[in-house]
Each structure stands twice: as C-alpha cells, then as structure tokens.
Amino acid sequence: MREVRAELTKIKREAGNISDRMKALKEGARKAQGKLDRMNDDRARRNERIFRQNVKLAQTFEWIDQNRKMFRRRVWGPIVCEIQTETADVSAFVEQHVPYRCLVMYVVECEEDSNLLYREVRQKRNLPINISIVPLGRLEPVRHIYSHEKMDMLKRDHGILGVLEDQFVVPDPVLQVLRNEASVHAVLVGSDKTQESIDKQGLMDMLSAPGSRGGRMQQACVFTKHMNHFYKYTNNVSRYSGKTSMRVDDISQARMLAPGVSEDQKAAAEREVEKLGREIEELAPKEEEINKRYLGLQEEGQEIQRSLTEAKTAKTNLKNSQARLANARRKLEELEEAAASDSVEEKNVIIADLKKYSGCSIGELESAAQQHTVLMKNTYTLAGIKMTEDGLTATTRRLKEKLSEKKAESSSLEVEVTRAASDLKDAKKDLADFKAQAEEIAPMTDELKAKLIELPASLEEVDAALEEAAEKVDSIHDNPEVLVQYEKRKRQLAQIRDELENLNETQSNKRIQLETIKKNWEQALVNTIEKVNTLFAEYMAELGCAGEVSLRNGGEQENNRGDDNIPFYNFPEWGIEIRVKFRQESKLQVLSARVQSGGERSVSTIMYLMALQGLMVCPFRCVDEINQGLDERNERLVFKRIVLNSTKPPNGSSAPHQHSGQYFLITPKLLPNLTDIENEDVTVLCILNGPYNFKHFSDWDVDKFLGLRKHALRDTCHAGNQLSPNEEEEEENERTSRGGGTPQRKKRKTNS
Numbered sequence: 248m249r250e251v252r253a254e255l256t257k258i259k260r261e262a263g264n265i266s267d268r269m270k271a272l273k274e275g276a277r278k279a280q281g282k283l284d285r286m287n288d289d290r291a292r293r294n295e296r297i298f299r300q301n302v303k304l305a306q307t308f309e310w311i312d313q314n315r316k317m318f319r320r321r322v323w324g325p326i327v328c329e330i331q332t333e334t335a336d337v338s339a340f341v342e343q344h345v346p347y348r349c350l351v352m353y354v355v356e357c358e359e360d361s362n363l364l365y366r367e368v369r370q371k372r373n374l375p376i377n378i379s380i381v382p383l384g385r386l387e388p389v390r391h392i393y394s395h396e397k398m399d400m401l402k403r404d405h406g407i408l409g410v411l412e413d414q415f416v417v418p419d420p421v422l423q424v425l426r427n428e429a430s431v432h433a434v435l436v437g438s439d440k441t442q443e444s445i446d447k448q449g450l451m452d453m454l455s456a457p458g459s460r461g462g463r464m465q466q467a468c469v470f471t472k473h474m475n476h477f478y479k480y481t482n483n484v485s486r487y488s489g490k491t492s493m494r495v496d497d498i499s500q501a502r503m504l505a506p507g508v509s510e511d512q513k514a515a516a517e518r519e520v521e522k523l524g525r526e527i528e529e530l531a532p533k534e535e536e537i538n539k540r541y542l543g544l545q546e547e548g549q550e551i552q553r554s555l556t557e558a559k560t561a562k563t564n565l566k567n568s569q570a571r572l573a574n575a576r577r578k579l580e581e582l583e584e585a586a587a588s589d590s591v592e593e594k595n596v597i598i599a600d601l602k603k604y605s606g607c608s609i610g611e612l613e614s615a616a617q618q619h620t621v622l623m624k625n626t627y628t629l630a631g632i633k634m635t636e637d638g639l640t641a642t643t644r645r646l647k648e649k650l651s652e653k654k655a656e657s658s659s660l661e662v663e664v665t666r667a668a669s670d671l672k673d674a675k676k677d678l679a680d681f682k683a684q685a686e687e688i689a690p691m692t693d694e695l696k697a698k699l700i701e702l703p704a705s706l707e708e709v710d711a712a713l714e715e716a717a718e719k720v721d722s723i724h725d726n727p728e729v730l731v732q733y734e735k736r737k738r739q740l741a742q743i744r745d746e747l748e749n750l751n752e753t754q755s756n757k758r759i760q761l762e763t764i765k766k767n768w769e770q771a772l773v774n775t776i777e778k779v780n781t782l783f784a785e786y787m788a789e790l791g792c793a794g795e796v797s798l799r800n801g802g803e804q805e806n807n808r809g810d811d812n813i814p815f816y817n818f819p820e821w822g823i824e825i826r827v828k829f830r831q832e833s834k835l836q837v838l839s840a841r842v843q844s845g846g847e848r849s850v851s852t853i854m855y856l857m858a859l860q861g862l863m864v865c866p867f868r869c870v871d872e873i874n875q876g877l878d879e880r881n882e883r884l885v886f887k888r889i890v891l892n893s894t895k896p897p898n899g900s901s902a903p904h905q906h907s908g909q910y911f912l913i914t915p916k917l918l919p920n921l922t923d924i925e926n927e928d929v930t931v932l933c934i935l936n937g938p939y940n941f942k943h944f945s946d947w948d949v950d951k952f953l954g955l956r957k958h959a960l961r962d963t964c965h966a967g968n969q970l971s972p973n974e975e976e977e978e979e980n981e982r983t984s985r986g987g988g989t990p991q992r993k994k995r996k997t998n999s
Contacts, residue, residue: 262537269530276523292654294328297503304351307374310367311353317367318360320384323421324353331416336477338504340436340470341478344498349428350503352377354420356384359838365841378841379424382833386419389432392465405450406440408636411470435469442471445480455482455491464491486879487916579660595846765816773798775862776823782858785824787851790884793828794851795835796858827851849876853885855893860907866894874914882918890923 298305304325311322323329327350332338342350353376355361361378368376389411393401401407408414411434412422425431435441435454444450454467467482477498482491580704689695703709787794799822826835829847836842838851853873860868873889874882893910917924924931 262534265530265534265537269534271526272523272527272530276520276527279520279523290328290331293503293505295521297325297327297506300503303374306372307353307368307376310372314367317363318355320356320360321354322353322364323418324361324419325351326354326417326424327351329417329421330504332414332504335501335505337414337436338471338478338501340411340479341431342501342504343498344411344434344468344470345425345429348377348423348829352379352424352428353654354379354381354424358419379428380842381420381423384418384420386423387426387832392433401435405444405448407469408436408438410434410435430468432605433468437469439472439474441469442473442478445469451482451493452491453482454482459767464489487918488883539603544974650775652876724821778862779855779858782861783854786854786888787827790850790881791865791886792850793835794854796855797824797825798822798827799824825851825855833942846876846881849873850885851879854888857888860892865908867911869911869913871913872915874917875910880916886917887923888920890926890929894926894928933957 255627298308308325311324315322326345330341332341335856353364355378357366358380361380364375364378391398396411402409410432410433412425417425422431437444441450444992447751451467451469454469455464457463465482467480467483469480470477471480480500481494481496483494484491488645514991552971578823632770646715703712776796783794783796796859827834827838827843827847829843839849840848843851874885877885889910889912895907923929
C-alpha cells in the first residue's frame with residue numbers, strides 16, 4: 248500500500264507539472280491567436296489610420312454610418328476603405344494610379360440618395376464630399392482593349408500578370424466608379440520579366456501599336472517591378488500629331504492603402520501560433536497518459552483500501568468473537584463447578600425460579616420500553632408546546648404594547664379631529680358672513696367672476712397682489728400733464744392710423760403692379776428659355792447626346808409678418824438649370840462638377856453659349872482655348888457648330904447690314920483637316936510663329952507688299968496673262984482702301 252501511495256504521489260506531482268505547462272501554453276496560444284486576429288483585421292486598422300489622417304473624412308463616414316436608415320439604397324465608401332488588396336505592391340499601384348478625389352469618393356445607387364447626402368453633409372455640415380452615382384449598383388459590361396489572344400501572349404512572353412482591376416477586390420458599384428474614373432480595366436500589372444521586355448524588346452511600342460481602333464495609336468499603362476522597386480510606364484498619344492510619348496514614374500510605398508501591419512510582423516505572429524500549437528499537440532498525449540496512469544493507480548489504491556478496511560473489520564470481529572468465546576468458556580466452567588456441587592433438586596428449583604424471574608423481567612422490560620417510548624413522544628410534544636407557548640406569549644406582549652400606543656395615538660387624533668371640526672364649523676360660519684357682506688358690497692357679475700378666476704388661488708399670493716395694488720394706488724396723484732400727454736398720444740394714434748390705411752392702399756397697388764410686372768417678366772423669360780432650350784437640345788443631339796434648359800422657379804419665401812395676402816417672392820433662388828445626358832443608358836442630370844467630367848462640362852457650356860448666341864446680336868465675340876480639353880470627335884463637332892452659328896445671318900435674314908458679328912477663337916492648336924475651316928467667311932491668323940513669318944514687327948511693310956504684288960502681276964502679264972482694266976482698277980481701289988494698313992482677306996480660303 249505504501250508503494251502504491253508513493254507512486255500515486257509521484258504521478259500526481261508529474262500530472263500537476265504537465266497541467267501547469269499545458270495551461271501556460273494554452274494561454275500563450277490564446278494571446279498569440281488574438282494578436283494574429285487583430286493583425287488579420289487589416290481593414291479596421293487601415294480605416295483607423297485613414298480617418299486619423301483625414302478628420303473631415305472621418306466625420307463624414309461617422310455621420311453616414313449612424314444614419315444609413317435615411318437612405319433608400321446602400322451607400323458605399325469612401326472608396327479607399329472598400330478596396331481590399333493582398334500585397335503591398337498592389338496597394339502602391341492602386342494608390343498611385345487612382346486619383347485622390349476618387350479614393351475619398353462615396354458611391355450611391357440612386358439620385359435621391361446623392362441629393363440627400365450632398366444636402367446633409369456639404370450644405371448643412373459644410374464638409375467636403377465627392378459623390379458618384381451608379382444606377383442600382385449594377386456593373387456595366389466593359390470592353391477590354393486587349394484581346395484574349397494578345398493577353399495570353401503578354402502573360403506568356405512578357406510576364407504580364409493581368410489587369411489592375413483583377414489584383415484587388417471591391418464591390419461592383421465601386422468597381423464601376425474605378426473603371427469610369429481611373430480605367431483600372433485597361434491598366435496592366437507586370438513583373439521583373441515585364442521590365443526586361445520594356446527595356447530590351449520595346450513592349451510599350453508594341454502595346455501602343457495601332458489595333459482595331461481605326462488605325463490610331465493606343466494609350467498604354469503598365470506597372471512593373473525591378474529589384475524591389477516599382478515603376479509605372481505610361482504611353483500617351485498626342486491628339487494632334489498622333490505620336491506617342493512615354494512617361495516613367497517611380498512608385499513609392501502606399502500610405503492610405505498600406506496594410507495595417509507589415510508582412511514580417513504577421514509572419515512572426517503566425518510562426519509563434521504554430522509553435523505553441525505544436526507544443527500543445529506534443530504535450531497533450533503525455534498529459535492524457537499521465538492522467539490514465541493516475542486514474543489507474545487511484546482505482547488500485549481504492550481497491551486496496553477497501554480490502555484493508557474489510558480485513559481490519561474481520562480482525563476486529565474475530566477478536567470480539569474470541570473474547571466472547573473465552574468469557575462463555577469461563578462462565579461455563581463456573582457453572583459446571585457450581586452444578587457439580589449442588590443437588591439435582593436445587594438445580595431444578597433454581598432453574599424454575601430463574602425462568603420465572605426471567606419471564607417477569609422480560610415482561611417488565613417490555614412494558615418499561617413501551618412506557619419509555621410514550622414518555623419520549625409526550626416529552627417531544629410538551630417541549631414543542633412549551634416553545635410555542637413562549638413564542639406566543641412574547642408576540643402577544645409586543646402586540647399589546649403596540650395596541651396601547653395606537654390607542655394613545657387614536658385618542659390624540661380624535662381630539663384633533665374634534666378641534667378641527669369645530670374650527671371648520673366656525674370657518675364656514677365666518678365665510679358665510681364674509682360672503683354675504685361681499686355680495687352686499689360688490690355683487691358677483693360674470694366679468695368679475697372671470698377676473699376672480701384669473702387671480703391667484705393661495706392666500707399668500709392674494710396678499711402679495713393686494714399689497715402691489717395698494718402701492719400702485721398710493722403712487723397715483725393728480726398730474727395735469729398726463730391729460731395733455733393723453734390728448735397728444737390720441738392725436739398721434741389717429742394720424743398713424745391714417746398713414747397705415749394709406750400705406751395699406753399703396754401696398755395693394757404696388758402688389759398689383761408687382762404681379763403684372765412679374766407675370767410679363769416671367770412669360771418673357773419662359774419664352775426666351777424655350778428658344779434656348781430648343782437650340783440647345785438640337786445642338787446636343789448633333790453630338791449624339793441630349794440636353795435641356797429649364798427655368799428653376801425660386802417660389803415664395805415664408806411670410807413672417809402675419810399677412811397671408813402679401814407674397815414674398817424668392818427671386819435670389821431663381822435660375823437657369825441645364826440638364827445633360829452623355830450616355831444612352833443614363834438619364835438627364837443637372838450640369839455639375841460632381842457628376843460630369845471636365846470635357847463634358849466644356850461641351851455643354853459651349854453648346855449653351857451657341858444657343859444664347861442666336862438670341863442676341865453683338866459686334867464681336869472672343870473665346871480663349873474653348874476647344875481645349877475635348878476629344879477629337881467633340882472638337883470637330885463643336886468647331887462646326889461655331890462656324891455655322893458665326894457665319895449665318897441672325898433670324899435667317901440675308902440683308903448685308905445684318906450679321907452675327909465677328910467670332911475670335913484664340914487657340915494654340917487646331918486639329919488637322921477641319922472641313923469647316925474651308926468656309927469662305929473663316930480666316931486663320933497666325934501671330935509670327937511660323938517658319939516663314941516675320942521675325943520682327945518692323946519688317947511688316949504694306950507698300951513693299953503692294954509693290955511686290957504689282958511686279959508679280961506685271962510679270963504674269965508679260966508671260967501672256969495680261970491683267971484686264973477692271974482687275975487693275977480693282978487692285979488700285981483695294982490698295983487705296985487699305986491705306987497702308989494691315990492687309991485684309993476677302994472670302995479667301997485658308998488652311999490652318
């Protein structure tokens with residue numbers, strides 16, 4: 248048994264050590280896993296860093312997050328918080344390529360949510376916000392600039408990994424905005440092999456080579472990697488010359504899209520979790536084995552303990568039996584000795600007496616036992632009754648004391664009630680007397696009753712009011728000046744009432760005049776806007792777009808003067824509202840920098856000015872670089888519209904004295920082969936910037952030009968093409984009319 252106990256103690260000590268070690272490992276694993284989980288929650292850590300850098304962006308996000316129930320559909324954004332990247336290089340690529348205004352943009356799925364968001368955030372809270380609308384959050388089909396065959400070739404031969412939009416994960420509405428704003432579907436992501444292809448095989452020229460787009464060069468953008476450095480190669484195509492120019496940007500590490508923790512820290516945490524997990528797995532079998540051994544030894548010890556207890560019990564019973572046996576033997580020997588000395592008759596008498604006495608003793612013992620049992624029951628009952636009686640006595644004594652106190656209180660209350668009843672009776676009698684006296688002095692009328700109801704209800708307030716009234720009465724004294732002031736105020740009041748009547752009458756007349764003027768003005772304004780709208784819609788339709796011009800009625804302001812018949816027109820809120828649509832699947836939207844691009848706004852503004860131009864006549868118009876920022880198609884259509892509007896007579900009249908005015912278009916460059924530039928009323932002027940132009944203004948000599956022209960004509964005549972008298976006269980008149988000024992060109996076709 249001692250060996251079992253020693254082994255059990257040893258195993259118990261080993262099991263304790265293993266258990267402590269297992270607890271420590273599990274606690275360390277739990278902490279390491281928690282640390283790793285926090286590291287893996289990259290989005291929360293990154294959002295915290297982004298909002299810490301931009302406080303206003305954080306305020307906007309907090310308001311949207313708390314009021315999402317106000318919107319009809321889901322609000323996405325800011326976009327930088329919706330983008331999920333797997334590697335740091337992709338984060339750097341996206342942050343460098345996507346404009347910052349797009350990264351902090353919010354995306355909504357309907358125009359109502361856009362208006363609500365702009366009104367609540369921008370107008371009410373004065374927080375900057377960029378909003379983009381993706382109708383119903385649907386992702387539109389996209390046309391990739393590279394075919395599947397060419398993309399497979401780029402991946403196989405030049406190490407292209409894919410397009411930029413495949414390298415990160417975003418919701419569909421956000422992806423649609425990134426496609427529209429940054430063309431992430433057209434940007435390639437490469438590797439070290441891509442960098443080698445650019446340096447040695449001319450990959451950028453290959454990507455920009457003319458394809459299926461009408462034989463024009465294509466723009467190309469590629470991200471590459473070389474020796475842990477990242478670069479962005481961009482091939483831009485000139486709209487005028489059609490040639491490409493390459494730009495190389497060194498890509499720095501991402502700041503906004505950078506992961507919450509570094510990959511090294513995350514890898515170290517993962518290694519620590521794996522190490523602790525392995526140690527726990529290695530220690531678990533040992534713990535299970537030691538527990539099994541401990542339980543086995545414990546059961547064996549318990550079995551030995553039971554056997555030992557049974558042996559001790561048997562030994563004790565044996566000793567008791569041996570003692571009783573020895574005692575019985577001793578008594579038997581004594582009886583045998585006594586029996587040997589007595590006679591048989593005495594033995595019989597003694598035995599009979601013993602039996603008799605034994606029977607009596609047994610009966611008395613049984614009777615005594617029954618009486619003892621009854622006595623014990625009665626004792627128990629008596630003790631309970633005694634205890635109950637003592638408790639009831641104490642309770643009765645306390646209740647009697649409380650009853651005496653309550654009787655004393657009741658007696659005092661009865662005395663007070665009697666005294667109060669007597670006082671009430673006397674008060675009622677006095678009140679009746681006072682009421683009779685008051686009615687006799689001042690009878691109750693409805694007016695007086697109403698005034699009494701308005702008076703305070705408590706006696707203290709009534710006394711205070713009486714004192715105040717008494718002070719006012721005491722302060723009144725006879726003052727003749729008061730009557731004079733009264734008469735004066737009375738005359739002034741009558742005069743003011745007369746003036747008020749005159750002002751009301753004047754106001755009514757002015758209101759009628761205002762209504763008439765407003766009606767005529769509004770009708771003329773509506774007619775003018777309808778004309779502008781007709782022309783604007785026609786011009787936009789020529790561009791393959793749609794547009795309309797409408798009047799925004801400001802309505803009426805709230806009348807705070809109490810006169811509902813007087814309108815307060817909110818003229819500052821009136822204005823012109825231009826709505827445009829540049830895509831077939833979209834709908835008309837208000838022209839705004841938040842919705843349309845710069846080129847779209849330029850086209851809309853030019854067409855609106857062209858529509859206005861037909862309603863007014865002025866000597867000349869001058870615009871500066873109005874064609875800049877437009878694509879080739881829109882620039883040609885806009886130039887055509889400018890020529891048509893600037894060369895046709897106003898209102899369709901062909902009278903010589905009526906014209907649309909001169910139109911000066913100042914621009915550093917025009918597209919080649921503009922067909923409308925051949926119009927006979929179009930003149931191209933260059934400012935000393937051509938290879939054959941004058942180098943200095945002093946070289947401009949009109950007389951010299953005329954002389955050279957005259958000699959040239961004479962040389963032509965000598966060659967057989969003589970000048971007719973009418974032509975000579977026309978030339979002389981032209982020279983005389985110019986008077987040495989700047990030469991003009993009449994209906995002369997000039998190419999730019």
